[in-house]
Amino acid sequence: MKLRHAWLLAFALIVGLLLGGCQRNEPLPLRLTDVSGHMPDLDFALTDDAGQAVTGADYHGKVVLLYFGYTHCPDVCPLTLAHLHVVMERLGPLADGARILFVSVDPARDTPAVMRAYVSAFDAHATGLTGDARAIEALSKRYRSAFTREPASSDGSYEVSHSSAIYLFDRDGRARALATPSASQDDLVHDLHLLLDTGTKP
């Protein structure tokens, strides 16, 4: 009987060590919706706001906050980016380890120059990404996100309805958490601290 207990204990210890040693399954006490292991790693081929071709791998080493929107969005996108700016300010110097990637769902109007002017108005840690419509759609679908261009008005202006979620990736490009635009700044700051402490630092 005692021997059996000892074996069970040893087995539990080994399993525990294996799980603990496995970075990929390392559970983090996240406050936001934990999507670890449920969403694909960060991967895309787009153009950054300096006009350079970039891929997801270019942001490895940084904690990434991915958000879809467009610059002709006067209300919700600026509000979300303004909140993320406050979150970055609260991280202090640690914010240098994080990057806000604002991906345009309106590449027809959002050139790299327009994206640069837009994101710069919010936070120094934000990068605007635009590119080929199909590449943007592929990235959106990869994260079960969606966007729809609404019918244009008489003057040709139009709105784009889009997913409002913010996706958080760790330094190794692994999807970790999902935040809604109404997520509290405290929770975002809390989880970003955890993610900044996780994975491979550059």
Added chain:
Amino acid sequence: MNVRCLCVVLICALSCATVHANDAQHIHASHGWIRVLPGDLPAGAYVTLQNDSDRVVSLTGASSPAYTEVMLHQSSTTGGMSRMTMVDALPIPAHGNAVLAPAGYHLMLMKAVHPIKPGDTVKLALKFGDGSTAVIDFVARPANTVDDDTNAGH
């Protein structure tokens, strides 16, 4: 006789004023501000409207000498999707408030006549159901402003 006449005229004038007080005279606007975005991108304008009358007053739109076009919009997030829709009228309840705030009702300002900078004051003429208008000062604020008054949920 003269005094009586004057009284009649005064009473008439007073009652006429009460009967004919237009929608705009019953609305008190406060906390008007504009989130300024770079270039010629559309901007959102926000304001709190207080109605001191016994009936519902509708905000039906706005115009401004500073922008070519102003539209009353509502943002909504349903099923994880953010969308913006045009609104014909925003009711301001009797003895109540209507708040135009980020992620809700707002005025979308399009095609600025001259570039607007944070710190500028911009006049917007709010239009009400009876056709009356009230000219309100809106303060232009930086793009990354987080409005404390409407930040209760954060």
